[in-house]
Amino acid sequence: MLSYSSYMLTALAALLVTCHALQKCPGNPRLPGVPGLPGRDGLKAQSRLQGLLESLDTELILLNLKHRLSRLEGVLALNGKTKEVGEKIFASNGKEVDFASALESCEEAGGTLATPTNEEENKAILSIVKEYNRYAYLGIKEGETSGQFEYINGTPLNYTNWHQYEPNGKGTEKCVEMYTDGTWNDKRCNQNRLIVCQF
Structure with a gap:
């Protein structure tokens, strides 16, 4: 209503x-x-x-x-590092959790997992990743078709920054992490990675 x-x-x-x-x-x-x-x-x-x-x-x-x-x-609830790009604010509290917990933490704070849609946003997220020197989950998951990734809201990716020879999980690695060089890797969702949210 x-x-x-x-x-x-x-x-x-x-x-x-x-x-x-x-x-x-x-x-x-x-x-x-x-x-x-x-x-x-x-x-x-x-x-x-x-x-x-x-x-x-x-x-x-x-x-x-x-x-x-x-x-x-x-x-402010995350009480950590922040970076603003365009209309988006990226923030992290420095904690590492699995994908589902990272997504839940971001949603509880009123945002979602960081989803870079261009190089500038990717660099903003990377700056936070470098500050903590830890890999971070992105708001990207493998879709129903093996090897096809999409944003967590179901829309197709309009920007990618895959590491060389990635993604290579072939259906076994359904989540995406950002390395400390800004490139992406498909990864199992049960690994603990840095929480980076966007608002």
């Missing part, structure tokens, strides 16, 4: 899309497709609408701030 905030955000989005498509956004004398009300009633309706729009705008700003704060809370 959607929360009140979700309903308000949906309503705001629909209103903005409609008014911009018709190029008649609030602030104009009339709403698109709604004839203006004459006299005092028209001014009252327009004033109420303006108040509603300001309220929705405030709600949108608050939702954005809540999202940003929850990301920062997750990073």
Whole structure:
């Protein structure tokens, strides 16, 4: 069930899309497709609408701030090394666990396992790996087809940095670790590796 905030955000989005498509956004004398009300009633309706729009705008700003704060809370909960690249924040608490526990730790902090989607993100994760001088799990797993890897959300990889002759597990090594040189290796998921999360 959607929360009140979700309903308000949906309503705001629909209103903005409609008014911009018709190029008649609030602030104009009339709403698109709604004839203006004459006299005092028209001014009252327009004033109420303006108040509603300001309220929705405030709600949108608050939702954005809540999202940003929850990301920062997750990073601070890890209380370790952090690196920011673009819209992503990578962080580690220096602990080593198996893949399932690493994923669970990141999700409990409000993030997920680090998933590099380009060279810049790979380098950011590598900087944390080098600081701890330990291999780290990435948010990448082998899919249903042996030898085909994907992000943990099921989308295909759009960037790879495999070590020479990797992946070579042929269905027996379903997780992916990052070496201390930034290259990747497929690995059994029960080994303990550094937790690096992204937010």
